[in-house]
Amino acid sequence: MEKMGFVLWEGLTLLFVILAGLGVLIIRRRARGRPAFTRHDWLAYFGDLQLRMSKPRLALRLSYAAFLCSCLTLIGNPFLLRMGPGLYSVTIVFACLGIVKIALR
Numbered sequence: 001m002e003k004m005g006f007v008l009w010e011g012l013t014l015l016f017v018i019l020a021g022l023g024v025l026i027i028r029r030r031a032r033g034r035p036a037f038t039r040h041d042w043l044a045y046f047g048d049l050q051l052r053m054s055k056p057r058l059a060l061r062l063s064y065a066a067f068l069c070s071c072l073t074l075i076g077n078p079f080l081l082r083m084g085p086g087l088y089s090v091t092i093v094f095a096c097l098g099i100v101k102i103a104l105r
Contacts, residue, residue: 013086058104065103069096 026036053061072095080088 010086010089013084014090017086017090061103062100065096065100068099068103072096072099 022037029036073092076092076095080091083091
């Protein structure tokens with residue numbers, strides 16, 4: 001039961017960090033006089049990747065992205081674990097999503 005409480009707490013922390021990050025993005029853009037959340041933002045975060053490549057090339061790029069994510073996790077562990085599991089998991093997830101998105105271009 002104690003483990004379930006920890007998972008629930010970390011899940012809420014993850015949700016809070018994501019929403020706070022989006023809130024800071026929106027406030028920053030409003031302060032500069034730009035639209036808060038545009039269609040381009042929606043497509044960048046939640047849109048289709050629209051991949052146009054062969055299966056062997058896709059497999060090669062995905063394995064390259066997995067290798068880079070593994071290296072990032074191994075290198076970042078000593079620095080990011082000090083900040084707590086909530087912030088650590090959010091940072092690793094967003095960094096790996098960025099790596100995969102760049103690798104699949």
